[in-house]
Amino acid sequence: MYDINHIYEANSVEEAIQRRIEQPQALIISGGSDILIGIRAGKLAGCDLISLYMIDELRGVSLDEDGTIRIGSLTSFASVTKSPVIQKYVNVLGEAADKVGGPQIRNIGTIGGNTCNGVTSADTASTLMAYDAIIELTGAEGKRLVPIEKFYLGAKKTDIRADEIQTAVLIRPESYRGYHGYYYKYAMRSAMDIATSGCSVNVRLSEDKKRIEDARICYGVAGPIPLRTRSAEQAAYGQPVSRDTVEAFAAGALKDVNPRTSWRATKEFRIQIQGELARRCLTEAINRAGGIWA
Amino acid sequence: MIEKQYKQITFTLNGKQVSTSVDVRESLADMLRREFGLTSVKKGCEVGECGACTVLINGDVFASCIFLAIWADGKDVMTVEGLVDTDGHIADIQQAFIDEAAVQCGFCTPGFIMSAERLLRTGKRYTRDELRKELSGNMCRCTGYHNIINAVEKAMNARLEAAGKQPV
Amino acid sequence: MEVGKSFKRVDAFDKVTGRAKYADDLCPKNAYVSRILHSTIAHGRVIRIDTAEAAQIDGVVKVLTCFDVPDRPFPTAGHPWNTDPGHQDVADRKLLNEHVRYYGDDIAVVIAEDTVAADRAIRALTVEYEAYPFVLDPIESAKEGAPLIHGERQNNNILAHSSLRIGNYAEAIKEPGLIKVEGWYHTPTVQHSHIENHICFAYQEQGQRVTVCSSTQIPHIVRRVTAQALGWPWGKVRIIKPYIGGGFGNKQDALYEPLCAWLTTQVGGHPVKLDVSREETFVNNRVRHAMHAHITSWMRPDGTFAARKLEVWSDQGAYASHGHSVAAKGMGAFPQLYPCDNVETDAWTVYTNKPTGGAMRGYGIPQAMFQNESHIEDIVTALNLDPIAFRRKNSMPVGYFDSFSKNELYEDSFNQCLDKAIEKIDYDRKRARYRHQTGPVRRGIGAALFWYNTAVWPISIETSSCRMIMNQDGSIQLITGETEIGQGCDTVFAQMAADTIGLRLEDVHVFTMQDTDVTPYGSGAYASRQTYIGGFSIRQTGQLLKEKILKHAHTLTRMPADLLDIIDGTIVRKSDNRALMTVGELATRTLYDMERSEHLAAESTYAVKSNAYSFGVTIAEVEVDIPLCQAKVLNMVNVHDCGTLINPQLAEAQVHGGMSMALGFGLYEELLADPKTGRILNDNLLDYKLPTTMDHPDLLVDFVENAEPTSPFGTKALGEPPTCSPAPAIRNAILQATGVAINTLPLNPHRLFEEFTKAGIFRTEQEVISPPSPGRSAEISRVTINA
Secondary structure: OOOEEEEEEOOOHHHHHHHHHHOOOOEEEOOOOOHHHHHHOOOOOOEEEEEOOOOHHHOOEEEOOOOOEEEEOOOEHHHHHHOHHHHHHOHHHHHHHOOOOOHHHHHHOEHHHHHHOOOOOOHHHHHHHHOOOEEEEEEOOEEEEEEHHHHEEEOOEEOOOOOOEEEEEEEOHHHHOOOEEEEEEEOOOOOOOOOOEEEEEEEEEOOOOOEEEEEEEEEEOOOOOOEEOHHHHHHHOOOEOOHHHHHHHHHHHHHHOOOOOEOOEOHHHHHHHHHHHHHHHHHHHHHHOOOOOO | OOOOOEEEEEEEEOOEEEEEEEEOOOEHHHHHHHOOOOOOOOOOOOOOOOOOOEEEEOOEEEEHHHOEHHHHOOOEEEOHHHHOOOOOOOOHHHHHHHHOOOOOOOOOHHHHHHHHHHHHHOOOOOOHHHHHHHOOOOOOOOOOOHHHHHHHHHHHHHHHHHOOOOOO | OOOOOOOOOOOHHHHHOOOOOEHHHHOOOOOEEEEEEEOOOOOEEEEEEEOHHHHHOOOEEEEEEOOOOOOOOEOOEOOOOOOOHHHOOOOOEOOOOOEEOOOOOEEEEEEEOOHHHHHHHHHHOEEEEEEOOOOOOHHHHOOOOOOOOOOOOOOOOEEEEEEEEEOOHHHHOOOOOOEEEEEEEEEOOEOOOOOOOOEEEEEEEOOOEEEEEEOOOOHHHHHHHHHHHHOOOHHHEEEEEOEOOOOOOOOOEOOOHHHHHHHHHHOOOOOEEEEOOHHHHHHHOOEEOOEEEEEEEEEOOOOOEEEEEEEEEEEEEOOOOOOHHHHHHHHHHHHHHOOOOOEEEEEEEEEOOOOOEOOOOOOOHHHHHHHHHHHHHHHHHHHOOOHHHHHHHHOOOOOOEOOOOOOEOOOOHHHHHHHHHHHHHOHHHHHHHOOOOOOOEEEEEEEEEEOOEOOOOOOOOOEEEEEEEEOOOOOEEEEEOOOOOOOOHHHHHHHHHHHHHOOOHHHEEEOOOEEOOOOOOEOOOOOOOHHHHHHHHHHHHHHHHHHHHHHHHHHHHOOOHHHEEEEOOEEEEOOOOEEEEEHHHHHHHHHOOOOOOOOOEEEEEEEOOOOOEOEEEEEEEEEEEOOOOEEEEEEEEEEEEOEOOOOHHHHHHHHHHHHHHHHHHHHHOOOOEOOOOOOEOOOOOOOOOOOOHHHOOOEEEEEOOOOOOOOOOOEOOOOOHHHOOHHHHHHHHHHHHHOOOOOEOOOOHHHHHHHHHHHOOOOOOOOOOOOOOOOOOOOOOEEEEOO
16 A cells, blocks of 8 residues: 555546646656555655646657657656657657566556656657657646757656646757667566666668768766767767767767766766667667668 | 545446445545455555556556546446356456466456456457466466466457468 | 376466456455555664554554564474474564664555555654665675674674585695686576465454465464464464465565554454565565676596585675575575586575575575576586586586485486487577678577486475365365465476376365465475475375275275275276276265265375486577677577476466576566665666567477486476576577676676676677677686696
């Protein structure tokens, strides 16, 4: 039994916002795979909760008229992976969501929860950041759009105001059209794990597939929040599809990463892995884009 | 003084509609064991890591230990008890677990069977590695998973064959 | 004959339908729950616990602390009692401890109406400690000046030391031309991680007797320990053991049954449940002893041993539990697996301020085999010998006799197992193919043998009892004190009973639940003993029952008893194979006979005074991704000589499980203690890396069936042996793949990173230079040559 003082169930976004205003002390629970564990551990025991779980309008993936991909915040990882829109336009995100935990966790865990908890190891967060996703927040005043990089304020801190809930994650067409990507989750076992480090890379190649026009890379667990390594991206812009470019890209990534030593892994080990992930992810992203190697 | 909060919920449990008043603090696993005596729902970690409490909710696998009981309202919940028909006949997947010696201590077994049942219902053909992925949210310390994979593969092939599809 | 056939498990139907009852399923709904407060220092003394606030919390029934418990230290090990005080287990803990000896020690308990109230009360307790220095390493702890964990004792923190001397090591090493190979080998603390945590509940009846229903492997032993801990007559305690969700040795210990029995007496006999969390399972139950071993071998250039030496330090943790018997068993393997004329061995078991080491599947042998078989590989690498040929030449020869256990190697088990394993995994071709590799991803294949002996004779008593009660239909209830914990003993016992009496398997109803009020004495599930030991008493009791049946058959059929037999539940005249009557008809007529009514039943105890070797081999094939520091097992085969298989399908399933546990031991699992505080860092199934379905390859298994001559059914140990040799086989395969010999488990990416870094096999670019060559690791055995 969970030590919950009171739970307020919202059945609509409006109701949730109303509850946020009335019960400022209450925590938001969407799927619960973090919150309930925090309650059981005692850290959140005795809390009040606002449950979003029954708000079905926040579930599902759709394509807006302008080509923006809209992922309702309560969409489960499994639904993200299964979505035809995701598979067609940003399959990397579906693949990243498919690396979370195991099948049960992928049914209860939500993309909104995965970003709102502000955790650097979140499997979908690095890919969303590599796609310059936009976070949609809805509050009493209406909607507010925040680029995902700005949404993260620090470890476990995100930019959600007292009257807001996250309602969607958006990916603009200019962020995904022409891009191909790859996500590598590096963990201590092949399922039911958190990433020791994750790396998501996407690239856009020139028409002849011999040059990198644009490249984006984002790591999980290379810093307190998901981290874009711009030095790597700069090292790839306009460069030929070649082993040398891959090496320069990896070297750039290592200039920017700042992993720390914890009992889970040493900084040196994470750096070894992160350099190698940059190589492998860029190589695979290029291959998926049909790149022709020099 | 703890002021207890209850909610009346109605849901389908193993094919029958049921209604109960539930303490909002209870997990679905707690409620199924306490209120409905469904002892197939096991608790091994209470944080969604071991899979022993796996049930189907609207046909998908969930760890019932980290699913609030109140959320079951309006849903279709199924446990291993629901696989047995009224004459006591067990399902093909249960028989396959017996035949393939996929059962040892038995504590993870119901959870595994529910995960297996979910994938069998898709009617898809899975390779052994794909089966491993579909079952990766369930832990077993007795079997090394080998016979569990065998059992699921066997039931899958039988269903595929029955549906006129080519078995693996 | 029912023995030798792959019957389906007698408990499988109940388990696949969720009907099989485990302890929590039997707990009365009105039971109070209890929660334990654990210390937040690794070593010290509890000065005061403020319970005032906790006691006021709504729903709290009682708060009890280390100052309330009986001042009565007790032992917990699941060993049979020994009436000789010199051989009794060490009694070094109380129900709750004022002197806390590890981070997490039990210091107080809350009894409450529900878990929310209990947890709130636990959080409301405030504790004042006097902190002492602590020590986490057994070698440090054995030194002069280390913090004294159990006060002043003889040899202070050293719980026990034992040694063995064969020949004259000091003289033998002077032989000219010897090559000295030496190395350190380290195995980590790991935990059993059965999926059902330990759980028990207790209540009082008749205002006196206490019943504890518990998830245990050893009900009769737990009854004795519970009574000892509370200073009660043993008959006051009744232990009920229902189905249990795995044990693997952790539940071969009195865990919380004594505390739970005491708790019910503190609330007027009301039922109290003690449901251990996963976190507590990792920290407050038992763990596998971490061991640090140094081995020196003095080799002649022809690849024979001149002298060998083993020194091993075993990490006991805070309390004695199974203590030194684990390290001693491991040490015992050393001179036997590779006999040598001049041997010195020493083993120390040392207290540390860590979770308590207890029994775990293999009981010291998985550690010992990692030490031994890694070292053997280092020898063959140093001497440039063939690893298989070396093992064939130097391992225990046929006819080897151990004067202590009286065990004998009757057949050529090692070579037979090697032959099968080599063929099954295509070793020769792969070994040759993987010899010269370059590039970042490489493969390797490696082998390891294991030594194991069944049961515990002559170190402890080996006894087993059995009762058979015949029903009027000719079926029987089979009752033994030996416990079903998932391994399938109920099924093989039924097969044995059916064969002995002449019944069909369906005529044997196994009474699966042990209840010490009903069940005759059996020591329980450990030491891979039950099929071997239980077989003696089942055979003997079955014969007694059969004699009785045939005596009545003589009366009823007027035929001489020695002309009669029982086949498939029918009384048969052997001379012409005529069926005379069914056993059911006989049983009914006998029970309801107006003159001589008898309820047919038999019961007997068999004291076993023998033991049996159980040997085998693992070969593992791995793939190593060097830049990503990942090793993956592609294929693995275990071949066992465990005698005659009683149930081949269940035997194979047992081997799968043991291989899986060893896969975890080899590549994934390690319980980590924070060096600054002693706190266990990864006490959950997310951070403690049990391998998942996706981390397992298909598992290959085969057997060599040399019937064990001392067993009535030709059987011997299989429960633990499969866990003994996979880890060193994986390690040796990684050595072939990379040229790096890694002597510390687990071989997880962190370890591979450290060792690959030391060996210098990374390059900044993706490709890995240097072809594999032996001896690159800083950790590999040092090799020196005698002048």
